[in-house]
Amino acid sequence: MRGWIIPIGGKLMSPAIIERFIALAGGDQARIAIIPTASSEPDMGAYYERIFQRQGVRAAKAFNFERRSDCDDQDWLQWLGDATGVFLTGGSQLKLSSILGGTPVARLLRELNANGVPIAGTSAGAAYMSEHMIAWGDEGSTPRVGMVHMCAGLGLSNRIIVDQHFRQRDRLGRLLTALAYNPFCLGLGVDEDTAAFIGPDDTVDIMGTGAVTIVDPTHVEYCSVAHAVPGEPIEVVGMRITVLSAGSTYNLHTHVAVPAAACAV
Amino acid sequence: MRGWIIPIGGKLMSPAIIERFIALAGGDQARIAIIPTASSEPDMGAYYERIFQRQGVRAAKAFNFERRSDCDDQDWLQWLGDATGVFLTGGSQLKLSSILGGTPVARLLRELNANGVPIAGTSAGAAYMSEHMIAWGDEGSTPRVGMVHMCAGLGLSNRIIVDQHFRQRDRLGRLLTALAYNPFCLGLGVDEDTAAFIGPDDTVDIMGTGAVTIVDPTHVEYCSVAHAVPGEPIEVVGMRITVLSAGSTYNLHTHVAVPAAACAV
Known part of the structure; x- marks a missing residue:
């Protein structure tokens, strides 16, 4: 069964999101691989290693694939292949697609997720997850021809296009544009400090402080x-x-939304 | 077994390309569905009906899905579902993606091809076939950031990105740009009056007067x-x-090219 796909909208503050991801990855037995490739800050990997280690996982290790040749490192690939959860940091999604695209790392990430391993990504890491990736675009809520630039992403799902920092950076227009080009995918605009937990059955449930x-x-x-x-x-x-916030669910196939208040009734 | 995928680079003049497509679709028993949605010329469908009928196919019928609501027409869907070959005309690939995308027609085209039915497309029809579609872009051979606009296509294959009128409109730069964003897919730049016949085993062979x-x-x-x-x-x-021309082959998985002269030896 396919693993969870967990796009996070950036500026992750809610510990509950990290705790839930760790639980899905095996709790205290989890082996979390962190990929800080999107970031240009040299200590981004170590930062997330500490966050996961503090939560008491079995292992958390960052692999900074900086060059395409790094993606052939057999020791790194072996550790990654045994991971029970993968976390992609923020930065530039074009760094992820241009460095990992077409390499054994991208192939392994798809295989891991297809075999049940949850993959979470925040900001650029969230944008990269789907087959169709928003590379960059303009702000504003009115869709306009050419305001969004897209390319191939990691390809965990071709059903969704993820956008992030959604409300904070006024990105409705570019997501509408992407969907107007081809009304096939569903758009998921994820606010900061908010996560869409997409389950193996393609039911999404939402955690965090945004929508x-x-x-x-x-x-x-x-x-x-x-x-x-x-x-x-x-x-x-x-x-x-x-528009849904914490505790609400949405099924990507049936398009049925269950708002949190309705869940609680 | 998956059916043939046949992108044609526009300005189709070589009768051999049409004849080969008809042979793959069942020869004199072929039922060819023509989709002129990309075109804005009202007689485009009738034009291709005559071309196919003149070759002695069993039936050739054009279905001009002009509005998204046309894509629910049960009579048209039934005829399309029984087709043994599908031909997408030229025009604007964004008309194809924005009118057919997410409708029963796009779904049926993917199912037909997955079940062995060959699908050919010329110009815009060729661009639309792959999962990642070039919507528009600039001319020139040097890749530049932003010179290509992409979106989701029909999705017959996520291994290739097709560009057309390739040499005639100087499109190497935009194809290089698309692949630089994510070096995952292979780019196929198809010249005018030239076809890439992509077989069920992902071996491509080339016909026509260009490369x-x-x-x-x-x-x-x-x-x-x-x-x-x-x-x-x-x-x-x-x-x-x-760069390969008529009679040469290339395998999309092994990346082995066999030039025509070598084939003849």
Whole structure:
């Protein structure tokens, strides 16, 4: 059974998110591999090693794949292959895709997740997880042709496109644009200090202090993207937006949302 | 076994390409569904109906899905579901992705191809076939950050990114850019009046009067995309370029090219 996929919107402060990830990875038996490749700060790996070690996992080790040739390191690949959980730090998602893409590391991450290992990523690490990755884009809530730049991501799921720092950086427009180009995927806009825990059954549940905005193009009747000029607003009819916070759930297949208050009733 | 995937680079003149596609679709028993959605010319469907009918297929019928609601037409879906070959015309690939994306038509096309039905597409139809689609971009052979706009395509394969009118519109730079973002896929740059016949075993053979440029990032050692500023050239070390013309073959898994002259020996 596929492992959990856990995009986190950046600025992770809530200990409960880390604790839940560790529990899914085996609790005190967890072996957490940290990949700080996205970051340009040299102590990012050590920072997360300490965070996980403080929680009493069996092992937590950072592997800073800085060059594509690092991705052939057999000792690192062996440790990674035995990991029971993987954590991708923030930074630049294009560092992740351009350094890990097409290497044994990216292949191993897909295999691990396909075999049940949970993979969490914050900020750039969250953006990188899906098949279609938002590389960069403009701010603002109105979709406009060309405001989002996309490329191939890690490919844990081709059902979702993840965006992060969502409310804080005003990113609704670029996510709407990505979905207007092809109303196939679901958009997940994850706020800071917030996580979307996507279970093996593709039910998402939400933790943290912010919200997750789910953009569902299933019932889009019309969009003008093929006729609009770059920079112009895109007309879209029928995009469905759902905003959920901690304790709420959403199923990516049935599109059924269960708000937290309804869960509690 | 998966069906053939046949991107054609536009300006299709060689009858041999159409004849080969028809042979793969069942010859005189072929039922060819034509999808002229990419085009804005109202008689594009009828034009291709005549071309296929003249070759003596059993049936050739155009389905112009112009609105997303057309993609729920049960009569059209039934005919499409019984097709033994599908042909996507040229026009705008964003019309294909934004009108068919996430609808029963896109799902059915993936199912047909997964079950052995060949799907050919010319120009925009070729660009749309892969999981990662080039929506538009700039001309020129030097890769530059931001010169290519990508989005989700039909998804018949996530191993390739197809570009078309390749030599005629000077598109090497934008294909290099797409692969520099994530050196995972292989790039196939297909010239006009040229087809890449991608077999069920992922061996590509080439027909027509132009060439297919295969851009293989497997051994890329370095690319600067995460550090460069939009508009700046991207540094790439170790991209492998192979140019093949009619009669030559290339395997997408082994990366082995067999030039036509070598085949003939």
